[in-house]
Amino acid sequence: MTLETSRRHDAQYAREGGCNASLSTAMMDRRSMLSGMAGLAASVVPSRSADANRLIDRSRLIWLRNQAGEEFAGAFRGPEGVPAAEVMERLRHLFRDLRAEALGPLPVALVDVLSLIQAGWRHERPLLLHSGYRTRGTNALLEGAARASLHLEGQAADFGMRGISLPDLAEAASAFSRIFSFMGVGIYRNFVHVDVGPRRMWRGD
């Protein structure tokens, strides 16, 4: 995907009110959302007792650890659903380019999708972030990284979850990609990539 495509998509995304709108549109179609969530719960949640409403409520939580061992666990949206600025700032710090010690942007939509994926395991284990924001310099050093990677715009995360197989994580991400009609999902040998760009799926090395 080119940056051009990504920008066009972003403009459309912004017009639609970002992830809030995408999420609430999805939630308005409650039956489809719940069946999506229930399907997800049935397919990937270890304990099938979790109910879909509880998963949706918990979607405001995130537990994340970066490669420097820095961690955040808690709510990133307040009771009214408004993103908590200071929490988003902490998360932006966790998502920074660790090699270059550079902070990038962090769209709340990316945290939303990671949180929803994590809700499939009831936020009981941290997302292990392999890579969030990347500077051009860092991206150029990575073998196989796309030149126009959405990591350069802070719109992508590579992650795993201890004890959860990557295909299960990728399947959870793909379920949301189907529900929301956006999100790129890539499965690699050591991590799953998700981004808030257009909907697409691939398998990498």
Ligand SMILES: [Zn+2]
């Ligand atoms: Zn990636």
